[in-house]
Amino acid sequence: xKKINIIFSSLLLAVSLLVTSVAQAKDIKxxxxxxxxxxxxxxxxxxxxxxxxxxxxxxxxxxxxxxxxLYNDECKSEKGVANATKLAYQDNVHxxxxxxxxxxxxxMVPVITKAKVPQIxxxxxxxKITLTGSEWIFRVPVxxxxxxxxxxxxxxxxAGTKIAHIYVPDQASMDFxxxxxxxxxxxxxxxPVYEAQxxxxxxxxxxxxxxxxxxNPDALVCSGLVDETVRCLVQSYEVGIPKSVARVxxxxxxxxxxxxxxxxxxxGVSYAAAFAASDTRPIAKKFVKHxxxxxxxxxxxxxxxxxxxxxxxxxxxxxxxxxxSGDLASDRKAVRDSIAGITNFTGLASGxxxxxxxxxxxxxxxxxxxxxxxxxxxxKNWKTKVAGxxxxxxxxxx
Amino acid sequence: MDKFKEIIRQYPFLGFVIAFIxxxxxxxxxxxxxxxxxxxxxxxxxxxxxxxLNIVKGFCGQVTVGHVGIYAVGSYTAGCMFLYLGSGxxxxxxxxxxxxxxxxVAFAIPSFRLEGPYLALATLGGGEAIRxxxxxxxxxxxxxxxxxxxxxxxxxxxxxxxxxxxYIAMPxxxxxxxxxxxxxxxxxxxxxxxxxxxxxxxAASGIxxxxxxxxxxxxxxxxxxxxxxxxxxLPPGYIHPNNYTVIEMVTFLAMVVFGGLGHIxxxxxxxxxxxxxxxxxxxxxEYQLFIFGLTIVLTIxxxxxxxxxxxxxxxxxxxxxxxxxxxxx
Numbered sequence: 001x002k003k004i005n006i007i008f009s010s011l012l013l014a015v016s017l018l019v020t021s022v023a024q025a026k027d028i029k030x031x032x033x034x035x036x037x038x039x040x041x042x043x044x045x046x047x048x049x050x051x052x053x054x055x056x057x058x059x060x061x062x063x064x065x066x067x068x069x070l071y072n073d074e075c076k077s078e079k080g081v082a083n084a085t086k087l088a089y090q091d092n093v094h095x096x097x098x099x100x101x102x103x104x105x106x107x108m109v110p111v112i113t114k115a116k117v118p119q120i121x122x123x124x125x126x127x128k129i130t131l132t133g134s135e136w137i138f139r140v141p142v143x144x145x146x147x148x149x150x151x152x153x154x155x156x157x158x159a160g161t162k163i164a165h166i167y168v169p170d171q172a173s174m175d176f177x178x179x180x181x182x183x184x185x186x187x188x189x190x191x192p193v194y195e196a197q198x199x200x201x202x203x204x205x206x207x208x209x210x211x212x213x214x215x216n217p218d219a220l221v222c223s224g225l226v227d228e229t230v231r232c233l234v235q236s237y238e239v240g241i242p243k244s245v246a247r248v249x250x251x252x253x254x255x256x257x258x259x260x261x262x263x264x265x266x267x268g269v270s271y272a273a274a275f276a277a278s279d280t281r282p283i284a285k286k287f288v289k290h291x292x293x294x295x296x297x298x299x300x301x302x303x304x305x306x307x308x309x310x311x312x313x314x315x316x317x318x319x320x321x322x323x324x325s326g327d328l329a330s331d332r333k334a335v336r337d338s339i340a341g342i343t344n345f346t347g348l349a350s351g352x353x354x355x356x357x358x359x360x361x362x363x364x365x366x367x368x369x370x371x372x373x374x375x376x377x378x379x380k381n382w383k384t385k386v387a388g389x390x391x392x393x394x395x396x397x398x
Numbered sequence: 399m400d401k402f403k404e405i406i407r408q409y410p411f412l413g414f415v416i417a418f419i420x421x422x423x424x425x426x427x428x429x430x431x432x433x434x435x436x437x438x439x440x441x442x443x444x445x446x447x448x449x450x451l452n453i454v455k456g457f458c459g460q461v462t463v464g465h466v467g468i469y470a471v472g473s474y475t476a477g478c479m480f481l482y483l484g485s486g487x488x489x490x491x492x493x494x495x496x497x498x499x500x501x502x503v504a505f506a507i508p509s510f511r512l513e514g515p516y517l518a519l520a521t522l523g524g525g526e527a528i529r530x531x532x533x534x535x536x537x538x539x540x541x542x543x544x545x546x547x548x549x550x551x552x553x554x555x556x557x558x559x560x561x562x563x564x565y566i567a568m569p570x571x572x573x574x575x576x577x578x579x580x581x582x583x584x585x586x587x588x589x590x591x592x593x594x595x596x597x598x599x600x601a602a603s604g605i606x607x608x609x610x611x612x613x614x615x616x617x618x619x620x621x622x623x624x625x626x627x628x629x630x631x632l633p634p635g636y637i638h639p640n641n642y643t644v645i646e647m648v649t650f651l652a653m654v655v656f657g658g659l660g661h662i663x664x665x666x667x668x669x670x671x672x673x674x675x676x677x678x679x680x681x682x683x684e685y686q687l688f689i690f691g692l693t694i695v696l697t698i699x700x701x702x703x704x705x706x707x708x709x710x711x712x713x714x715x716x717x718x719x720x721x722x723x724x725x726x727x
Contacts, residue, residue, distance in 0.1 A: 042684075070681070078640075085432065085436045107634050111634050171543075
């Protein structure tokens with residue numbers, strides 16, 4: 001009896017594995033490696049899940065179900081690499097979306113390049129990522145090489161070139177400040193009046209801010225993650241840096257927590273981002289309304305970039321799927337070529353997004369239109385105004 | 399069978415040779431994709447750290463919560479040697495072991511005067527200080543991390559994919575385990591245990607307590623440093639300060655506690671199980687840390703001796719049954 005049970009169980013297992021593998025062969029698999037730590041981080045994850053569920057309920061991709069595999073990388077490179085390896089070799093996905101953090105995306109690039117899986121980036125801005133020259137990487141957000149120019153030019157021309165920089169040891173924050181410093185030096189021949197690297201998760205910026213105040217700057221750059229940026233802005237008023245000194249932040253300032261938590265200190269803060277919630281285009285208004293009602297937050301550019309990514313990915317997958325042969329390697333190549341064929345995509349981003357075939361930054365930094373935004377009101381009901389948009393040529397800032 | 403056991407007992411090195419042959423065959427027999435090789439390499443690295451941690455914590459009874467800092471020292475020694483000297487694993491590995499050993503000396507000094515939670519705090523501070531120093535230092539590439547750290551090339555074959563790198567990590571792990579066994583089964587190992595049980599009695603028995611505490615920290619640090627170097631070269635060869643936080647330290651400690659403190663196999667079994675469980679719970683990212691934390695709490699509550707305790711109990715029971723059986727006959 002025991003033997004029969006074992007044989008029966010083994011057969012059942014084999015049949016179920018076979019059924020699963022057959023079912024899986026029909027699906028299109030999307031893998032996601034994402035920073036899902038904060039409340040907003042989880043909401044980005046929810047946005048992907050909801051969108052893919054919507055695709056599936058409306059017939060999937062050319063009738064094929066989309067299988068979404070979502071992993072949290074906690075913004076740690078070790079986990080990002082493990083996720084990319086797992087998604088590429090074990091989950092056999094057709095395309096990878098991720099990551100939120102540049103320090104995670106960067107080491108994922110050699111993994112996906114070796115595995116030949118297309119990866120499309122929703123948030124990471126570090127210019128180093130596309131400089132790797134991988135043919136398998138695509139970036140939806142604006143690269144830091146464009147941000148540095150627009151922010152530096154805007155600040156220098158509107159506030160002045162006496163700029164004080166305070167940044168934290170985070171890749172995007174440091175990259176932003178250092179690139180801006182280098183650009184101002186190159187273009188205007190001016191060094192920053194003050195430059196300081198604060199500690200990780202710094203809570204008290206007052207000593208740095210007092211030193212910055214003593215240099216009588218035209219502009220103060222607070223470049224950090226959400227909490228550090230908020231503290232730096234709030235404390236800049238506490239130490240008595242006058243309102244006339246322009247406050248500048250990196251693209252993190254587009255996150256809803258910054259105006260909400262900084263309150264009045266957010267007013268007048270300028271930052272470059274890919275999307276402004278105050279955008280008056282109907283598509284933007286509709287999106288803001290949708291995110292507010294579904295997820296309870298006013299969307300920053302992290303939401304808009306994810307939305308744009310998913311919106312452009314669907315037709316790309318539909319196009320690629322028509323040429324699917326069933327061989328994963330060639331199917332992945334078809335997806336890559338299909339994404340590379342996206343030109344002049346118009347979505348929530350302030351300018352068109354275009355990719356091309358070569359694995360160069362010119363081809364893979366799809367969005368070249370940063371928008372300069374300024375907060376006009378802080379607190380829960382924050383408001384912004386668009387100070388201007390610039391579309392760069394593909395090789396700018398390289 | 400008994401004769402085979404007797405040979406292994408007499409020549410333990412033979413056991414490792416057999417283990418090496420079996421582990422060489424494991425990928426081709428059991429692994430179905432490259433991710434499993436990546437996971438196996440990570441397990442090997444974690445085993446090296448856990449085996450080292452077991453020396454200082456399990457055998458010598460010294461509380462350390464800063465080992466992840468020494469692991470970072472190993473990784474960054476390898477990373478910086480590549481970055482500034484262009485060195486490969488065969489040079490960076492011994493250098494990392496050596497430099498980590500020196501850091502072990504620094505970590506051992508507080509143990510002469512501090513114990514328990516105070517020593518834990520001191521070592522925790524040390525580990526975090528190392529990470530923050532790296533994170534804020536341009537020399538260490540700060541938060542950009544060090545990338546493209548190369549994998550070794552043997553006879554013209556680059557070991558640059560997860561499946562190939564396993565054959566680098568696995569033998570290093572076996573050497574580390576063999577070394578750990580050799581030390582712990584020697585008079586030094588027994589001295590460690592004496593220090594753990596009662597330092598005063600150990601001193602009264604003629605054991606130099608300070609020297610043995612120092613030795614335990616240094617040996618343990620050398621393991622962590624070696625593991626750090628192997629990790630730095632693990633494809634794609636990227637290190638970042640974010641990978642050496644307190645959470646990673648707690649994970650290493652969990653491996654030793656779950657496996658069983660003071661059991662030679664404890665850290666090894668713990669490293670295997672924790673790494674696999676951590677991976678299996680990856681899709682449950684919302685609950686992963688909760689599941690992980692709960693596992694540690696339940697282990698400490700209901701299985702204080704870890705899995706090693708069960709293994710010990712099994713062998714003791716078997717020996718008892720064999721002896722009582724023989725006596726009744």
